[in-house]
Amino acid sequence: MAVIYVDADACPVKAEVETVATRRKTPVKMVANGGLRPSPNPLIEMVYVDDGPDVADIWIAERAGPGDIVITSDIPLAARAVEAGALVLKPNGERLTATNVGNALAMRDLAADLRAADPFRQGGGKGFTKADRSRFLDALERALR
Template identity: 50%
Template sequence: MTLYIDADACPVKDEAIRVAERHQTRILLVCDGGLRRPNSQWAELVIVPEGADAADNWIAERIGPGDICVTADIPLADRCLKAGSRAIDPKGREFTPDNIGSTLATRNLMTDLRSAGTMEGGGGKPFTPRDRSEFLNGLERVFQAIKRGR
């Protein structure tokens, strides 16, 4: 089992590392630079070339069954699920085969509306301590489900 973290803009890197360390799981923080390697025997920093989707592509090409990806990127989460892994966002919501289709469709619709000028946008709500707590609980649930074979 490996925990992949789409690390460039991930607000819960430290929390994800703590949970993975507790489960003695390999951690790969994937980014295009600007991060320092975490002080953890379980963690590795993977620097990919700069470019659109370089980190996403690197993760999607390697992730597989039994692995987990932490990402806010819905298309990456979809690719991870198709590879047989699990995916969770920084607010603790797990992406599943049951919800990824509608989540991806909503994301695409909002992107289209913003690009057509129909809707102003950008940025989500501020990240809160409750979000951080929900992430910790959600990631722990995913680890436990994998260990139980679900």
């Protein structure tokens, strides 16, 4: 049976994942460094990992595989999950695949280089919208069909 792994620390669609997973009777592992309340939903397992860079990402990458779904904005985690055969969705509903995850990694690295070259550069990221939430719900429903 498929498992949904959620990189939960900064995930804006945790409630949506729980709603869809409950409707589809799919188990979910919400992986975080802490600070998230456990869900009373028996399908939702809270997995608390140690503090540290990428600890939650490593935990998910070591377990996700074919048939599983990974919800993350973290591109290196997405690349590892895609390589392992999991389906990857960003919180805005965008699907990352073997075809586009390399480009996403390159864009991430370029953005990091631009930020490093100009320490006064501010923000630049788009806010999370209702349309993003709606696209995510649709993408997760399609993925679980």
